[in-house]
Amino acid sequence: MRSLLPILTVLGAIVAIWYLAVAPMNVRVALDQVERSGAIVEPATSVERRATSVWRLMLDNSEHVAAGYALERPRLPTPAQVGQELWKTTGEMVLRGRALSKRSLILHGWITLKSTLSGFVLGTLLGILGAVAIVYSRVTRMSLMPWAIISQTIPIVALAPMIIVLSSQLGIEGRGLPKAIISAYLCYFPVLVGMVKGLQSPAIAQLDLLRTYSASGLQSFLKLRLPASVPYLFTSLKIGIAAALVGTIVGELPTGAVSGLGARILIGDQFGTPLAIWAALFTAAILAGLLVTFLDLSQRLILRRMGMPS
């Protein structure tokens, strides 16, 4: 709680800077609009205005600056506008009983969440299996580990359109699976690295102790290595789920998808409705926040149940 006040201060500063930035960002659009509705603006035509700096425009037309805060298609919307749009596409929809209509971000968020979660589960499984193989077999460690590292320097999201076209040509209907593959690819690596570290974290003395108990390999894995790796696993999972969400959204971007948060961003871009983009972005941010917080809470709970410092 000691850091609550600093966090709120920083947040407040961000919002304040945002509000200040709205005026210069929007002044041109605002002036174009008031000019069209008949008001007299300092450099009279928009061609002349393009050559003038925004600061000059704001000084000369100070009475019209306020118009920049209430545009329908702003270059930079105010936080309040974004909030209103968010409410309009989520809360209001629920109140009107159309929570799952096509205009509701709840539906699109849910579609994105589904792919994210399936990709996350797939990636986590792959990561854990890979880590077990790497820890237990020297051949896999020597041959797989360098490629696992290289695979992360490849911008896989570049492959997103490929994967989607490929899977549709292979006859896989729907976009769920290809999106899940992309997000699994993005999130397997943090899990792999964390689990390798975690599975190797028991000291030699502890492993030797188990051997003196004549524990089998499976037993020492289940009773020593696996529990020891849990804190590492959770740290990786938190990175992984954020990466998985990025993967899903990017998977929805370049292929003309119609549902999902990425598709909302794309549609907002194509139809020139910035507010829709911002609302989708904030939904994605809220989703990411919720997922990471959920993992954080379960980490604390599980570690406490296991008797580890959390």
Place this chain on the structure above:
Amino acid sequence: MMWVIIALVFWLAAWAVNVALARSRYHDTKLVRLIVPLLFGATLLVLWEGLVRGFSVSPVILPAPSVVAQTFANSTDILWVDFTQTVLKGAVSGYAIGCLSAFIAAIAIDRSAFLTRGLLPIGNFVAALPIVGIAPILVSWFGFDWHSKAAVVVVMVFFPMLVNTVQGLRETDQMQRDLMHTYAAGYVTTLTKLRLPAAMPFVFNGLKIAATLALIGAIVAEYFGSPTRGMGFRISTGVGSLSIDLVWAEIFVAALAGSGFYGAVALIERAVTFWHPSQRGRA
């Protein structure tokens, strides 16, 4: 069917060689450490080639590596144009601006414990957000050319870099700072002689994360409009016009650029933080 059998035989043979190499008493030598992963990569390529040829997969779905290599050799001029547009102009300039400004911001923030406490959680949170989504907004602000791509990269790399640098600057303990104090070292001396060197492992961690993010940002931003060049542009139009071999060549360039970028940062890291435990013990 011949091709599939050959590929499978090659795979088994290479795997056997790898097992033998890993079990031999030379398994710790540099050469074997290099050969084993290379052989593994080669098997993947041979398997790919064999399966594509053996089952005569249409090149529209998955071209064989040999076809991709041919396309790569034939279209080096296009690939080079795309490479300069996306990597050199978009990713690298955005990376430099973003990392440098985050580094300066971190040093400025570090002077105030209040700000640090407030900013670290928020920075950590923002670093986990799907920031690539802002690409369409930034493209509409900065235009279609590489400036908007660099802007996306700046925003993407800023917070990971900031968080890591701030954390690194807090690495030194009170005792070490007090020691510098007894030497009558001022703030600047303490910063340059003690705290920045101690922060370097964290700074390079941030730089490495940012290196992979930078390419992603630059390529994805090109899906939202770009001049008629650039890797993201070529990939999205290539998929549309079914010139998949060119797309794979483009992906190969992206892989090379990404690995090279990351490798360069890692090399500099090794030279700068040679004293750190994670670097010691490596030959």
